[in-house]
Amino acid sequence: MTVPSQELIGTVTAESGIEGTAALDETAVPSRGRIIFRRFIVQKSALFGLVLLVVLVLLAYVGPIIGKWDYSQPDYNSFLVTPNSSHWFGTDGTGTDLFAATMRGAQKSIIIGLLVAVLATSMAAIVGATAGYFGRWIDTVLMWIVNLLLVIPSFLIIAILSPRYHNNLTLFVVLLGMFIWQITARIVRGQTLSLREREYVLAAKYMGVSGPRIIARHILPNLASLLIIDATVNVSVAVLTETGLSFFGFGVQPPDVSLGTLIEAAQTSATTQPWLFLFPAGFLVLLLLAVNLIGQGLRDAFDPSAGVAV
């Protein structure tokens, strides 16, 4: 792999931190963000994931503009046609253009995945850091709630509530987010417990900086790598859960479409009309693969030594 170049970047920053930039007069000291970005981009698989994700997102949002059909307006002249120049992904039994439907479903999955990930990671960061920093009864209460939510089978509860959020996207996103932040919150709490004893945190504390401000300025920035990786992983968890719930009719519901509802509808005819299954399923798998590759790449970029035998 690219160990030599990573080593080089690593040493450069380590030295420049102490001795200043004198030794490296011709090159500016790269910021931490740039270093991470470079370490990320030199990994072939991570780069592939990033490019794949960009292509998929572009396809999902630009595709419907170029496409000739709308997902809600069936073409009554062509039922169950195979992919052709007019219907790029073919049509289903009601004449719905599968390209338009797949792109619509993909938009849903992407939006839901991103929103849920941001929501869940923010929740985890705030709750975990608050519990860890303030300790005492705040810690006890918050961690008890975290443990309770871990016992409740989330998939079940979201499904039970499905009659209530009938296609209310906001509520659905909040519910999904509510159930995937707990484990990260516990990790953030553990890290905060050690961070709060550091000199710079104590210094800020004795200078009279308030608790919430210390968490925002000193604790959370130090957990940035963990949180960024967690958010990426959560995108894939959220997309999986959303499509899974929609597959059973507990998530996005007709007349709207999701990749999950499309795959469910194609389930029985997957053998005879394979295009009905292959296009939505293929899009979903590629989307998850792209997000997972990016997550893996970020992990290696933030912590190059992890998972490598020394």
Place this chain on the structure above:
Amino acid sequence: MGKYLVRRLVNYVVLVFIATSMAYLLAATSLNPRSHFLGRNPPVPVTTQDDILNRYNLNDKTPVFERYGTWIDNIAHGNLGRDYDGGYVGANLSRRMWVSGQLLLIGTILGGLVGVAAGAWAAVRHKKATDVALTQGAFFILSCPVFVIAILLQVGATRLNNAVGSRLISFSGQFDPAKPGGFFSNIGDRLDHLILPTITLMLAGASYLMLYQRSAMLDVLGSDYVRTARAKGLRRRTALIKHALRTALIPSVTLFTYAFATIFVGATFTETIFGWHGMGEWFVQTIQGSDTNAVAAITAVVGVLILFASFLQDVVVAMLDPRVRVG
């Protein structure tokens, strides 16, 4: 130590109780069992509807906390309540847990074995072709939702059956009801029906476990005690298996214990797609059918099983990890 365990256990019981109560209240207020009477021809008189719903403690006209009280009272007497159609939740539950157990037993064990073996092998062959192929394969499978894998396998099996010209692989239900004979004479048929769901479960479980096992093994391979084992003259194979793998097994065994203890929870997608009438399928059906008491019972059972699994996990870690065992 004993006091600590008891306190932990009490805390768990309280958690399960609250979780189940929440599930009951949520289900009782958002599901609508009365919908079963809608659109019946001839229409069912409202008084009859109320009578039937009252009998099963499902009437939405009764205040929800009164229904909850009745439900708790029944549970305390070992009665899990009735389905909307009069069936007994307890009887259905035990039958379906057994079906789920049968379905998941082989798949879970195979998934564990394959995952650990593949992970350990990949780590030993670090950065060689085997490692790259196994890791990328596992990564790809992890990016495939279970329902996509299951449907793809069905398509593949249908193609195979058509190519051969006879039904080589059956994938709908637990067994072929048209075949005469008892359990033992049809064991081949039952195994045949197990092939695809087992592969589905195995792939999902193994790919997950493999990545864990690989990174745990990589951490251990560079450690001093493995080098010492080699230095004192052990063969590479012995050093790897007896010293490296044994320690690197701990995280995987923890995960595997969890999966194994929850086999009675069922597998929602696999059961639904392959037509196995286990817990996972039942859960989907009860929510779609607004069957409040069954939904609450499933949540309770799942909660208890998950806690049991976590407890078992702690025990297994204590047994495996010398630091925990001695300390």
